[in-house]
Amino acid sequence: MKINTNYRNVADSYLFSTIAKKVEQYGEKNPDEAKDIIRLGIGDVTLPLCDAVITALHGAVDEMGKKETFRGYGPEQGYDFLRNSIKDYYESKGVSLESDEIFISDGAKSDLGNILDLFDKDNSVLVPDPVYPVYVDTNIMTGRKVQFADATEENGFLPMPDEDVKADIIYICSPNNPTGAVYGYDALKAWVDYANRNNSVILFDAAYESFIEKEDNLPTSIFEIEGAKNCAIEFCSFSKTAGFTGTRCGYTVVPKALEGGVLNKMWLRRQTTKFNGVPYIVQKAAAAVFSEKGHAQIKETLGYYKENAKIIADTFDRLGIWYTGGKNSPYIWFKCPNDMESWEFFDYLLENVQVVGTPGAGFGKNGKNFFRITAFGSKEGTIRAMERIENLLKK
Numbered sequence: 001m002k003i004n005t006n007y008r009n010v011a012d013s014y015l016f017s018t019i020a021k022k023v024e025q026y027g028e029k030n031p032d033e034a035k036d037i038i039r040l041g042i043g044d045v046t047l048p049l050c051d052a053v054i055t056a057l058h059g060a061v062d063e064m065g066k067k068e069t070f071r072g073y074g075p076e077q078g079y080d081f082l083r084n085s086i087k088d089y090y091e092s093k094g095v096s097l098e099s100d101e102i103f104i105s106d107g108a109k110s111d112l113g114n115i116l117d118l119f120d121k122d123n124s125v126l127v128p129d130p131v132y133p134v135y136v137d138t139n140i141m142t143g144r145k146v147q148f149a150d151a152t153e154e155n156g157f158l159p160m161p162d163e164d165v166k167a168d169i170i171y172i173c174s175p176n177n178p179t180g181a182v183y184g185y186d187a188l189k190a191w192v193d194y195a196n197r198n199n200s201v202i203l204f205d206a207a208y209e210s211f212i213e214k215e216d217n218l219p220t221s222i223f224e225i226e227g228a229k230n231c232a233i234e235f236c237s238f239s240k241t242a243g244f245t246g247t248r249c250g251y252t253v254v255p256k257a258l259e260g261g262v263l264n265k266m267w268l269r270r271q272t273t274k275f276n277g278v279p280y281i282v283q284k285a286a287a288a289v290f291s292e293k294g295h296a297q298i299k300e301t302l303g304y305y306k307e308n309a310k311i312i313a314d315t316f317d318r319l320g321i322w323y324t325g326g327k328n329s330p331y332i333w334f335k336c337p338n339d340m341e342s343w344e345f346f347d348y349l350l351e352n353v354q355v356v357g358t359p360g361a362g363f364g365k366n367g368k369n370f371f372r373i374t375a376f377g378s379k380e381g382t383i384r385a386m387e388r389i390e391n392l393l394k395k
């Protein structure tokens with residue numbers, strides 16, 4: 001037996017454990033101050049599932065308890081009722097899909113990793129830096145080398161294609177984690193054109209699309225861009241849209257126009273072979289997100305997080321600190337003051353105002369002098385944390 005030695009090349013994931021350790025050590029030395037630590041580092045939602053989702057869940061659970069309505073294995077690619085709701089959702093954005101281009105899964109993370117089954121090892125991979133670490137690690141686990149597209153203050157953390165760089169598989173996440181930056185129509189069109197010219201595939205992560213509103217005039221799906229169906233696969237999730245981080249449901253769109261339908265067929269084959277579908281009750285809950293009630297209720301929850309994001313962004317505006325995100329994203333990514341490095345700034349915030357965020361260095365080399373704060377905390381905690389940060393930094 002030989003193990004997959006590529007796993008040796010995956011960097012240990014120290015970021016959140018190092019943060020937890022630092023907070024714990026601080027608490028041991030400063031028990032009084034530690035009682036009032038405010039955590040704005042979290043990337044998880046904190047508000048509960050909305051009523052429409054809970055009602056759908058209860059209804060589906062009752063169905064499972066009756067012989068006439070009990071369900072066993074469902075279709076691996078998802079029930080039609082949910083795929084059709086998603087199809088209608090895309091239609092409302094002006095994107096026409098066929099329901100068999102939509103695949104339901106237990107979340108975007110699994111699909112982002114699993115999709116690599118469809119591609120030869122001998123493909124060049126381009127990932128932005130800083131980045132959601134899953135894109136890098138899943139490629140390294142399969143033995144692929146990754147090259148990085150630098151996201152920096154100069155390009156607003158939105159790198160553009162470079163004709164001198166050859167990339168077969170390109171990752172784009174917009175609105176972005178960790179930077180909160182969002183590509184506009186023209187910028188995404190440039191990526192789509194590059195991909196079509198170079199026979200590349202774009203793996204587009206739209207996990208935060210619901211933070212964009214109609215009046216923002218920004219793309220919420222890569223398929224809003226002409227030509228994207230020939231070169232892109234889109235990953236989306238109910239996690240941040242509707243608080244499903246613990247309930248688990250997402251979806252992936254593999255257009256039939258891509259590679260003459262081959263990738264759509266391969267993904268179906270992959271999923272029917274290695275996956276047995278998302279629970280019926282969870283798919284019922286996800287479908288409720290698209291009901292009139294569900295839509296209004298998730299909008300309210302998203303509004304709560306967006307208000308927190310605005311409180312954070314307004315503080316940095318007043319302080320004159322450069323940042324991205326905060327408008328169409330639960331993340332605010334700002335430049336550490338006085339050229340501080342992100343871990344140094346982490347300690348500075350913890351020790352002086354007992355606020356915890358996430359050092360940008362944890363997301364890639366270009367995050368070295370940047371820091372991520374999230375809007376997933378409570379409004380009250382966000383206000384207090386930002387007052388403390390403002391008082392500290394305006395000195």
Ligand code: PLP
Nearest residue numbers: 107108109132177207237239250
């Ligand atoms: N993509 C991005 C950019 C994320 O930030 C996350 C979660 O934090 C995911 C995907 C994972 O989503 P899911 O919960 O659907 O697996």
